[in-house]
Amino acid sequence: MTELRVVGQPLPRLDAKEKVQGQAVFAADVQLPGLLVGKFLTSPHAHAEILSIDTSAAEILPGVRAVITAADIPASAKYDAGSRFHAFLARRFVVFAGQPVAAVAADDLVTAESALELIRVDYRPLPVVRTPQEAIQPGCVAVALGEESFNSSAGSTPHTQVAAASQPEEAEAKGDESPNIANRVIFKYGDLAAAFAQSDVIVEQTYTVPVVHQGYIEPHAVTAHWDRPDHVTVWECVQGAFAARDLLAHTLGLSQSSITLNATEIGGGFGGKVEGIFAPIVVLLAKKARRPVKLVLTRREELVGSNPAPHSVIRLKSGARKDGRLTALEGEILVDAGAFPSGWIMNSMTVLLRNNYKFPAWRLEGLEVLTHKASIAAYRAPGGPNAAFAIECQLDEMARRLDLDPLQLRLQNLVEEGDSLTDLEPQVRVGGREVLNALAGHPAWTDPLPARYGDNGLLYGRGLALGSWEGGRGPASAIAILDGDGKFNIVLGTVDLSGSFTSLAQIAAEALGVSVEKIVIRKASPDYAPFAPMSAGSQTIFAMGAAVKEAALDLRAKLFRHAAKELQVSEDELGIDGEGIFVSSQPNQRRSFETLYQLGTEWFAEYGPLLGQGSAAQRQRAPGFAATIAEVAVDPATGQVRVTRLTTAQDVGRAINPLAVAGQLQGGSTQSVGIALWEEVMYDEQGRVCNPNLLDYRLPTAADLPLIETIIVEAPGGDGPYGAKLVGEPSIIPPVAAVANAVAAAIGARICDLPLTPERVWRVIAGRNNKV
């Protein structure tokens, strides 16, 4: 393989200069003449029937330009009662506290807020299904709005099903069960009872993870403007412009060509801004007001009524022989989807429990149930942290009881190429072993720990965990165009969520054979860009990068063809450098890129304009593996856990931009620590969120963390551009379990409910010391 020049360089983000100067235009920064402020009114009830809505007083308030309710949704829009997308304004029933029921557009925020107070909604409160345990009781109140819900798209477009890697082996339908079981999968293989009977050790525990929020710092923001007859332009912070446009088309009965969807800069998404669930409200307001309208969510609205990650309850029973060979795995997975089903997140969580370890017999039953909460969506490796917390704590407990090294136990049982996955598909070539080996000899694993009960009275512990993730695989497309200044425009419809444009520019530069300064990434709306997958499922480099590489190679081939004719040599006699195409044996015989542009664009040009296209089919599977070692110090007096050292290794196939990759590993690891120690959306008895602010919903701060060491592993596998695999998601999977395992090691007891709050930790320590 020829040496890479641009791929593999740790380059700063191309957009960094504008971002450090506050010049990047985020969705809330969009300004238009005559722009109105949008606001929506939310339901205070988690479940109620709307008997009437009186908007008359709001409508006559000076400065109010439009008031809408579900009655304003065009009749041409097909309604899917089972889809959260279609619940942007409640129809007859509200199904979670915080669901919008009406909205206004007004001259300013104060007028809009005053108008909301004037809207009279008469509710008939109905019984609230708060927890998944309640929800699965036979005879429980049904959360779903209509029979059609389970035949629907399950609340998500096909594009969001990036992680649904498998089909259930068997799905049993049972009689007399709760109406709230939205999806059920069962994966099973082998003689489970016999396998448990042969086990020397059996570990059985139930692990709970609460609802957590993606926590992007930029709240959802949308501006809509009906700027031409039957045409609306939308500016929105979304992860997928094509998906966001589809959502508007489906929910409002519009054609795709009547919508221009501009995906703005996005201030973090992590799965929570995949399609943009609030845009239909704004488009309807703008239509009725005949003026552009901007809606920016408050943090309270975000935490109450957006689409967080699911609460899960996972009961696992696993067995092993004395020598560490795993024997059997049995599990029940209960996923609280909120008021609308997702399906694939529960499926993904279930599959992940057996995917990494060679249990020869297993039975995993996953249930997705509905409750009266805001429905769930993706959050960076959706379901991954939940699954890892369960299975990686099981493995750790197994190692402790067998007195085996936890890392060796994982290596001994690792699912590798050719071994069966949960769904019986054979595993492909993966980097799990490489990742574990990178940590096995690392000081983070081999350094002596401070003695438990150090001089300062703190308890120290170290924990390890592994995680894997399937991710998205395209398809994707892009166009490469030579411009008049000799630079190359890469036109694409994807969203830069994580510095991916910089890495895509590196891929284009590498493929063309020019420097990265010659590449200009042109993000275009679906009006101008060929199809791009959403920036989700870690697929932007893996799949979009493949399309960019293909477009660049196509353009390069045409450059060579034109230059060969011009220079009257054969193509294989030519080379390319930063300035143009030249004859390899006589480098001064050349055509600059500017000249080649002119030869394809001037009047009476001999050639057509230079343009390359990339249209890449779905990539081969290339799951990403990550592993983390966490060290913690626990204060036995307060139960406070402090992460003192964090080391994450991940196989990325090839790091296109190691600086960006390290940043992804550190960001994902930190979010995972947040799930382990602090984050929880809490609900009161009426099903209302009771901590909807960033003081009480606690994100990790700079003061909470150590420096995070990253180890980039490059193992072969897949067919990504230059060997790249998915990067963004795997790093959020193992740290949550590594921290939990470290805490268990430190305090000598296992806590199976997240987050590991000081109270929970203190109670375990104090309980053992007979203090409570």
Added chain:
Amino acid sequence: MDYKLKFSVNRQTVKLTIEPYLTLLEVLRDKLGLTGTKEGCGTGDCGACTVLVDGRPVCACLLLAAEAEGSEVTTVESLASNEKLHPLQEAFIAAGGLQCGFCTPGMLMSAVAFLTQNPEPGETDIRQALAGNLCRCTGYDKIVRAVQVAAREMAHD
């Protein structure tokens, strides 16, 4: 009743008539078009709206604009001078101290105020100083390193 506000924004005197209930953040973003300062929560918890008021870092969402009367307000837009970036901006770029960039303006303003008072900070000092600025992308590692680099750079100037 409208309020006649006079204050300095990025070294320029600004006089305007505003509704008295507007926050400094609303005036900066909506009246003066300085959208570099971001709103992440509106309740002083995330720090994305951090600006300097008379050199001290303040959540612009928590301050009524009228309270800035006579003050000198500094926003991210003024950090670079004559096309030359501030050492903190340079360091954030080089170290990878930003990803989505939404928290970056507030983060930079907190760091500017901090380094002015603490030219030779340790890692723990930096972390404490930035604990009021939430970032969801980076895990703070590269931000802390960027501030360390900038501190050394500024000490040499």
